[in-house]
Amino acid sequence: MSEYLPGLAGVPATKSNISDIDGEQGILSYRGYPIEQLAEHSTFEETTLLLLDGRLPTRSELETFSDQLKENRRLKFHTRGMMKNLPNTGHPMEMLQTVVASLGMFYPGNECLTGSDACEDINYIHNMSIKIIARIAPIVAMWQHIREGYDPVDSRDDLSHAENFLWMLTGKEPDPLLARIMDVCLILHAEHTINASTFAVLVNASTLSSPYSVIASAIGALSGPLHGGANQRVLEMLQEIGSPEKAEEYVDKRLANKEVIWGMGHREYKTKDPRAIILQKLIDQYMETKAGDVNPMFDIAKAVEQVCEDRLAHKGVYANVDFYSGILYTEMGIPADQFTAIFAMARAAGWLAHWREQLADNRIFRPTQVYTGEPIRKYVPINKR
Ligand SMILES: CC(=O)SCCNC(=O)CCNC(=O)[C@H](O)C(C)(C)COP(=O)(O)OP(=O)(O)OC[C@H]1O[C@@H](n2cnc3c(N)ncnc32)[C@H](O)[C@@H]1OP(=O)(O)O
Ligand SMILES: O=C([O-])CC(=O)C(=O)O
Numbered sequence: 001m002s003e004y005l006p007g008l009a010g011v012p013a014t015k016s017n018i019s020d021i022d023g024e025q026g027i028l029s030y031r032g033y034p035i036e037q038l039a040e041h042s043t044f045e046e047t048t049l050l051l052l053d054g055r056l057p058t059r060s061e062l063e064t065f066s067d068q069l070k071e072n073r074r075l076k077f078h079t080r081g082m083m084k085n086l087p088n089t090g091h092p093m094e095m096l097q098t099v100v101a102s103l104g105m106f107y108p109g110n111e112c113l114t115g116s117d118a119c120e121d122i123n124y125i126h127n128m129s130i131k132i133i134a135r136i137a138p139i140v141a142m143w144q145h146i147r148e149g150y151d152p153v154d155s156r157d158d159l160s161h162a163e164n165f166l167w168m169l170t171g172k173e174p175d176p177l178l179a180r181i182m183d184v185c186l187i188l189h190a191e192h193t194i195n196a197s198t199f200a201v202l203v204n205a206s207t208l209s210s211p212y213s214v215i216a217s218a219i220g221a222l223s224g225p226l227h228g229g230a231n232q233r234v235l236e237m238l239q240e241i242g243s244p245e246k247a248e249e250y251v252d253k254r255l256a257n258k259e260v261i262w263g264m265g266h267r268e269y270k271t272k273d274p275r276a277i278i279l280q281k282l283i284d285q286y287m288e289t290k291a292g293d294v295n296p297m298f299d300i301a302k303a304v305e306q307v308c309e310d311r312l313a314h315k316g317v318y319a320n321v322d323f324y325s326g327i328l329y330t331e332m333g334i335p336a337d338q339f340t341a342i343f344a345m346a347r348a349a350g351w352l353a354h355w356r357e358q359l360a361d362n363r364i365f366r367p368t369q370v371y372t373g374e375p376i377r378k379y380v381p382i383n384k385r
Contacts, residue, residue, distance in 0.1 A: 004370045009267065014202055018051060018353050019191045026271030030191050031055070039278050044161050044186040045069065048349040051191050052129055052356065065130070066160070072134035073155040073164065079106050080142070080152065088147040092140065092341040093223035095147075097216050099139050100132070104212035107131065125359060128211045129352040136215075136348050137161060140341040141168030162186055165345070170333055177289060178332050181282050185325060188275040189343050191350030192321075193268070197221035197228065201351045203365045205358040218351045219344050225262070228322070228347070231339040233262035235297065235326035237304075243296075244303035251307040263323030264308050270316035279324035286331060297327050 005011055019030045028035040031050050038047050045066045049057045057065065082102060086095055142152035153171045155164050162183035166174040174182075192198070200221040204214045222228035241250045251261055266273060287294050305319050312318075326339050334342070 007267070013194050013199060014358070016193065016354065016357055017054065018350065018357060019193050021193055021268045023266075023268040023270050026269060026274050026277075028192070028274050035188065035274055036278065038187050039184050042187055044183050044190070044346070044349075047187045047190055048133060051349050051353040052126070068130045069134040069161060070155075070157045070164075072131050073138050075135060075138055075142070076106050079103070079139075080146075082106075083139070083142060083146050086146075088149070090147075091223075092143055092338050093219060093229070093344070095143050096136070096139060096341050096344055097219040097223070100136065100212055100219060101216035102212075103132075103135065104210045120359065122356075125211075125356050129356070132211060132215055132352060133348045137165040137345045138168055140338065140345055141165055143341075144169050144335075144338065145171075166332060169338075177286065181286060181328055182332065184278070184282060185328060185342070186346040188278060188321065189325075189346035191347070191353065195227065196224075197347065198351060198354050201354050202358050205355045206362055206365045208359075208362070211352070211355060214355050215348060215351055218347070222344055222347065223340055226260075228340045228343040230262050230320070230322040231326050231343060232336045234301075234322055235330065235336040235339070237262050238297045238300045238327075241300050241304065244299045247300060247303035248307045251304060251311065255311060261304065261308055261312075263320055264312065265317040266320045269318065269320070272318040273320040273323075275321040276319040276323050279321070279328065283324060283327055286328070295327055295331060297330065301327060 017031070019028065020032075021028050030038060030047065031054055033042075033050070033056075038050075042050070046057060046062055049062060049065050079099065079102070083095070083099060086098065090098075138152075138155055145152045153168045155168055159167055159174070160179070160183065163174045163179045166172075166179055166182055194202070197218040200217045201214050204217045225233050237250075241247055254261060283295070283298055287298065301324060305323070308317065308319070325343075326336060329339050329342060330336075
């Protein structure tokens with residue numbers, strides 16, 4: 001029997017040509033393109049098509065794809081109605097998982113479930129990917145208004161994916177610099193090899209369940225604080241610390257209590273996460289435009305990172321993608337409990353690329369276990385226990 005490795009650390013779960021991580025060097029690439037180049041030159045729409053199709057699109061392919069995303073932004077009245085009936089105290093990730101799972105009922109097209117050969121049809125797979133990526137962003141934005149008791153803001157066809165999200169979320173004309181920063185955040189979060197939520201995609205996809213079910217299960221996995229949910233915890237942690245001078249005491253107390261520092265550490269990277277480096281630069285650039293009006297959370301974050309480097313670098317624990325993203329979202333006026341839902345909006349691209357890759361060479365996931373329970377024994381009737 002093969003060796004049991006907790007958390008499947010270092011165990012390959014699939015073969016994939018979608019993205020790659022060099023954790024020793026701190027390099028991340030999508031389809032061979034370094035993340036820094038995509039963050040500088042690409043858009044979320046283009047990066048999504050790169051992830052789905054495996055190559056950079058031509059101009060006309062990109063225009064067609066962007067139009068298809070726009071055409072699929074509007075949600076059915078029934079979906080809105082269902083959202084209005086959800087408890088407004090629910091966490092946005094619970095809402096998102098619920099609504100995405102329900103899309104399979106509101107929108108026909110669960111061909112996989114009906115036993116047809118749809119799961120082998122590339123047009124079906126591509127169309128479902130467009131529908132899901134297009135719809136998650138408006139769902140997240142609409143929830144902000146619905147939970148506050150207002151009517152959602154309608155989407156606009158003249159705006160890009162990132163711009164339209166900010167428009168629908170805030171109801172204000174998106175600031176061009178913040179919209180570009182959101183676009184880059186979506187690129188940075190779009191894909192990351194076989195992380196926990198993508199593994200959930202593979203397992204679910206391998207049963208040929210519907211893509212809505214596949215993505216709903218991934219949203220659930222992403223919501224946990226050890227994964228995407230850490231971005232909300234980071235901001236709450238920075239708020240709790242309150243000032244850079246208190247960072248050292250806070251970190252030391254948590255470490256003494258064997259508690260993790262949110263936004264630090266990664267299974268794959270033994271360096272600072274390259275996405276955290278890009279996010280930190282984006283904050284620097286944005287703060288420069290605000291003429292010294294620096295977000296106080298940024299100074300606290302840098303102080304926490306410095307203390308963590310002193311205490312945790314020998315374990316290869318450095319800032320991950322969740323450490324700095326929330327500071328940027330705060331600048332956009334986005335509440336902390338929506339951060340992970342924005343992560344999901346972006347990651348839908350990677351999840352669906354993995355869904356497609358899994359279906360192209362599918363075998364149901366069915367690992368084994370090391371049984372640690374009782375040996376076979378005789379049932380004891382209730383009056384004899
Ligand atoms: C998008 C994302 O999912 S990025 C990750 C987001 N999650 C977080 O930020 C939560 C905080 N981080 C963590 O809990 C972990 O680093 C994880 C879950 C990301 C990775 O977990 P693993 O790969 O299993 O790392 P593991 O727990 O084995 O850590 C190795 C060592 O570093 C320590 N360590 C890892 N992360 C941290 C942290 N954030 N704070 C303090 N110590 C840490 C562990 O205590 C362990 O120390 P030990 O060897 O003395 O026991
Ligand atoms: O790769 C991981 O384990 C977690 C992560 O950073 C991501 O999913 O973006």
